[in-house]
Amino acid sequence: MSALLTLERVSAGYGHQQVIRDLSLALGEGQLAALIGPNGHGKTTLLRTISGLLHPSGGTIALEGRRLDRLRPDQIVEAGIIHVPQGDLLFPEMTVLENLRMGAYLPEAAREEARRLEEVFALFPKLRDRQGQLAGTLSGGERRMVGIGRGLMAGGRLLMLDEPSLGLAPIVIDQIYEAIATLRASGRSVLIVEENAMRIAELADVLHLLDNGSFAWSGSGAELLSRPESLAAYLGA
Amino acid sequence: MSAGRRDLLVCLLLAGAMALLPQLVGTRYVVTQSTLFFIWAVVVSQWNLVFGVAGIFSLAQMALFAVGAYATAMLGYYFAVPMVVAMPLAALVSVAVSLVVGLACLRLRGPYVALLTLAIAQVLYLVVVNDTDCFTNPPSGCMPFFGGVRGFSRFGDLGFRALLGSKWYVAHYYVGLGLLTLAMLFSIAIVRGPLGLAFQALRDNPGYARSRGVGQFKYQLWVFGLSAFFTGLAGAFYGVQFGVVGPIVFSLATLLFLLSMMVVGGLGTVWGPLLGAALLMLADEGMREVGDWRDIGLGVILVLFVVLLPRGLAGLRLRGVSKAKQS
Amino acid sequence: MNVAIQILSSGLTLGAIYALSTIGLSLVYGSLNMLNMAHGALLALGGYVCFYVMGVLGLPGLLGVPAAMLVCGLAGFVVYQLAARPMLASGGFETRIFIATIGIGAILGNVIQRSFGPQPVAQPLALHGALVLGEVYVPYQNLLILFVSVAMMAVVALLLGRTRVGRAIRATAQNRDAAQLMGIRIGRVYAQVLALSGALAALSGILISSLSGLLPNMGGDPMLKAFVICIVAGLGNVFGAVVAAFLLGLLEALIQYLLGVQYSFAILLLIVIAVLIWRPAGLFGRRQVVRL
Ligand SMILES: Nc1ncnc2c1ncn2[C@@H]1O[C@H](COP(=O)(O)OP(=O)(O)OP(=O)(O)O)[C@@H](O)[C@H]1O
Numbered sequence: 001m002s003a004l005l006t007l008e009r010v011s012a013g014y015g016h017q018q019v020i021r022d023l024s025l026a027l028g029e030g031q032l033a034a035l036i037g038p039n040g041h042g043k044t045t046l047l048r049t050i051s052g053l054l055h056p057s058g059g060t061i062a063l064e065g066r067r068l069d070r071l072r073p074d075q076i077v078e079a080g081i082i083h084v085p086q087g088d089l090l091f092p093e094m095t096v097l098e099n100l101r102m103g104a105y106l107p108e109a110a111r112e113e114a115r116r117l118e119e120v121f122a123l124f125p126k127l128r129d130r131q132g133q134l135a136g137t138l139s140g141g142e143r144r145m146v147g148i149g150r151g152l153m154a155g156g157r158l159l160m161l162d163e164p165s166l167g168l169a170p171i172v173i174d175q176i177y178e179a180i181a182t183l184r185a186s187g188r189s190v191l192i193v194e195e196n197a198m199r200i201a202e203l204a205d206v207l208h209l210l211d212n213g214s215f216a217w218s219g220s221g222a223e224l225l226s227r228p229e230s231l232a233a234y235l236g237a
Numbered sequence: 238m239s240a241g242r243r244d245l246l247v248c249l250l251l252a253g254a255m256a257l258l259p260q261l262v263g264t265r266y267v268v269t270q271s272t273l274f275f276i277w278a279v280v281v282s283q284w285n286l287v288f289g290v291a292g293i294f295s296l297a298q299m300a301l302f303a304v305g306a307y308a309t310a311m312l313g314y315y316f317a318v319p320m321v322v323a324m325p326l327a328a329l330v331s332v333a334v335s336l337v338v339g340l341a342c343l344r345l346r347g348p349y350v351a352l353l354t355l356a357i358a359q360v361l362y363l364v365v366v367n368d369t370d371c372f373t374n375p376p377s378g379c380m381p382f383f384g385g386v387r388g389f390s391r392f393g394d395l396g397f398r399a400l401l402g403s404k405w406y407v408a409h410y411y412v413g414l415g416l417l418t419l420a421m422l423f424s425i426a427i428v429r430g431p432l433g434l435a436f437q438a439l440r441d442n443p444g445y446a447r448s449r450g451v452g453q454f455k456y457q458l459w460v461f462g463l464s465a466f467f468t469g470l471a472g473a474f475y476g477v478q479f480g481v482v483g484p485i486v487f488s489l490a491t492l493l494f495l496l497s498m499m500v501v502g503g504l505g506t507v508w509g510p511l512l513g514a515a516l517l518m519l520a521d522e523g524m525r526e527v528g529d530w531r532d533i534g535l536g537v538i539l540v541l542f543v544v545l546l547p548r549g550l551a552g553l554r555l556r557g558v559s560k561a562k563q564s
Numbered sequence: 565m566n567v568a569i570q571i572l573s574s575g576l577t578l579g580a581i582y583a584l585s586t587i588g589l590s591l592v593y594g595s596l597n598m599l600n601m602a603h604g605a606l607l608a609l610g611g612y613v614c615f616y617v618m619g620v621l622g623l624p625g626l627l628g629v630p631a632a633m634l635v636c637g638l639a640g641f642v643v644y645q646l647a648a649r650p651m652l653a654s655g656g657f658e659t660r661i662f663i664a665t666i667g668i669g670a671i672l673g674n675v676i677q678r679s680f681g682p683q684p685v686a687q688p689l690a691l692h693g694a695l696v697l698g699e700v701y702v703p704y705q706n707l708l709i710l711f712v713s714v715a716m717m718a719v720v721a722l723l724l725g726r727t728r729v730g731r732a733i734r735a736t737a738q739n740r741d742a743a744q745l746m747g748i749r750i751g752r753v754y755a756q757v758l759a760l761s762g763a764l765a766a767l768s769g770i771l772i773s774s775l776s777g778l779l780p781n782m783g784g785d786p787m788l789k790a791f792v793i794c795i796v797a798g799l800g801n802v803f804g805a806v807v808a809a810f811l812l813g814l815l816e817a818l819i820q821y822l823l824g825v826q827y828s829f830a831i832l833l834l835i836v837i838a839v840l841i842w843r844p845a846g847l848f849g850r851r852q853v854v855r856l
């Protein structure tokens with residue numbers, strides 16, 4: 001298996017406070033990998049480091065062998081890593097449609113804009129009716145759909161989703177998971193952060209348990225589902 | 238030794254050393270320039286309390302200084318109040334004005350405060366300069382209520398000219414030194430005392446401090462008002478020292494000069510602003526040769542420091558200390 | 565009736581001038597959280613460059629205006645590179661850039677004074693004559709100012725609303741991190757916004773000086789007024805700033821007519837303070853974002 005994304009001994013943090021310690025990771029083409037772990041142990045920090053919003057203090061990050069850890073965020077997006085951040089971070093004073101179109105900001109994505117827009121609307125039909133509404137006035141579930149949809153508009157090689165089901169009602173979570181399953185079926189490479197380990201285990205090829213800045217356990221979904229009790233302590237489930 | 242005690246000791250030692258200066262260097266120029274240094278040092282030490290310690294981004298400091306100067310001159314000019322009485326009265330007027338400004342501005346966010354205080358200062362300036370109706374008509378010509386562009390002169394002095402003759406400036410030196418010592422003691426009391434701790438808490442952890450009932454607004458208003466007292470007093474003394482009070486005290490160049498002192502020395506520290514005031518007075522002295530380039534030089538110094546060394550010279554030393562502690 | 569036309573004419577002219585200098589400030593604050601205190605010096609610089617090109621070199625105004633806009637746009641770019649960029653990532657940016665731009669403004673103002681002298685000069689770019697409406701004279705110059713400002717605002721609105729650069733500016737102002745995740749190079753956006761703001765300042769400075777003449781410190785009061793307008797509108801709210809600029813322009817003309825020039829700024833300010841006590845985030849300010 002040739003790795004799409006490789007992290008080697010990456011460290012990162014804020015100021016003097018180190019959050020990610022010596023972490024290594026390899027993600028294969030077409031894989032769906034999940035990062036699980038308790039609150040505040042650095043999942044978001046790791047994604048922000050990969051997408052260049054934070055600079056790693058050590059280690060290397062590479063996409064298909066090309067070093068990314070000194071590049072600017074916009075260059076990393078151009079290289080093909082799309083990050084749907086925790087809390088959506090929509091553009092509140094733009095409409096739903098404008099938000100989605102911002103996803104296709106880079107020229108390469110802009111060429112595919114019309115086609116991808118149809119794909120997003122097919123995935124989240126509700127957004128088609130809400131096109132003209134200001135993003136700042138959307139409900140939490142709608143906002144999440146716009147956030148994910150905006151990420152899909154960008155295309156790219158690897159999609160990173162940070163807690164796509166956080167804070168949503170069960171029925172909306174089902175819709176989001178359906179969308180993730182569709183993505184998986186279409187062969188996209190996905191790195192997803194999820195608190196609900198049991199649920200993501202059904203979909204993921206591989207799971208990594210992040211504990212205090214490094215991986216405490218890695219394995220397949222089947223492994224996790226077969227012996228959940230050993231991880232219960234970590235996950236507080 | 239606690240930081241407060243150490244500061245106190247430094248303060249008294251410095252004051253003692255400075256008290257000897259007129260005995261050692263007798264030239265009038267050095268003594269009067271030192272007196273001016275005392276005045277500016279008082280203003281920046283108080284401005285630093287407002288800006289660096291309480292975190293109020295106020296640009297009204299020179300306006301409060303001007304209020305002190307004008308109130309003194311007007312009390313002397315219109316009511317012939319003796320200067321010894323007029324000066325503290327004027328300082329109280331500054332406090333009153335600062336409380337009004339504070340009530341209007343302090344609930345707003347940082348940049349709003351900066352712009353509003355700057356605008357208020359500018360309005361005061363315009364009121365003084367644009368008011369051209371004669372209030373009285375002395376032999377020297379029409380006198381608007383706020384003195385107009387010419388300003389006030391001959392409003393009285395502290396009496397040292399009569400007492401000491403040509404050596405009056407030495408007495409003013411000691412008055413200035415006394416003022417600065419008082420202002421520094423006040424500064425130390427604020428920074429090292431409960432108010433300083435409250436602001437430290439607010440800076441470090443706003444949410445927690447607020448939940449413990451540390452209300453920012455109240456404390457900020459206190460510091461704003463109290464620091465206006467010494468600022469106004471410095472303004473009053475400025476008027477007495479030069480015998481003239483005119484709209485030049487509002488000038489942007491002076492504001493820039495004093496702001497540079499704080500930034501160069503180190504915002505929020507006890508001694509940084511004093512150091513900055515001394516260095517900038519010296520730099521200013523050095524640049525006197527190059528005349529017109531002086532203001533440009535000051536601007537360059539200010540920009541270089543904010544961009545490259547935002548914590549000032551005092552910050553440099555603090556960083557050195559913390560590095561030494563770590564290793 | 566005549567009085568009303570008179571007040572309307574000078575109020576709209578004032579408003580147009582304020583609006584033009586306010587847009588730039590508001591855009592810069594909306595995108596970078598930067599209060600550019602060098603703006604006043606940029607206004608003066610624009611006025612003097614136009615004066616230099618027309619009055620000293622003897623070239624036509626059609627060259628003087630773009631030359632001024634180019635020089636000031638470049639100056640804005642330099643301010644970004646030398647002052648804003650090095651401190652963007654570190655703490656206390658808002659305060660530090662404010663102080664730094666005070667210093668830059670002072671430097672620029674003094675350079676202008678050394679180059680052109682402290683005495684006032686007339687702006688060569690001025691129309692003479694007036695339109696007669698009944699018994700009221702409306703100077704052509706006022707109409708020109710109104711026309712140029714409105715045209716320029718339309719250009720800026722189109723730029724922000726319809727172009728790729730404009731989309732990037734708005735996205736950056738609304739959410740810096742998200743903009744980066746869309747592939748926007750925000751450093752470039754910042755530089756563009758400051759350059760744009762500089763060019764607008766040049767135009768505004770030329771218009772102001774065509775009414776009141778050139779002085780090295782001529783930018784101080786207009787800048788302060790522009791900031792006051794930004795505050796009333798809510799910092800960073802571009803559309804609100806334009807509305808507030810015209811409102812305050814009309815108000816100022818009214819106060820000037822009723823009470824005389826010397827009190828207009830003071831009263832304006834009292835009104836602003838009242839507005840802020842009533843609505844601390846400004847008249848239209850919900851959040852700090854670039855809105856259209
Ligand atoms: N901007 C920041 N500055 C300083 N510390 C931060 C910052 N952002 C996060 N942290 C700290 O870094 C640690 C890891 O945070 P992170 O957001 O990566 O956790 P997480 O695993 O994503 O948690 P959650 O599941 O709650 O989203 C936390 O202790 C957090 O307080």
Ligand SMILES: [Mg+2]
Pocket residue numbers: 043044045086162163
């Ligand atoms: Mg997280």
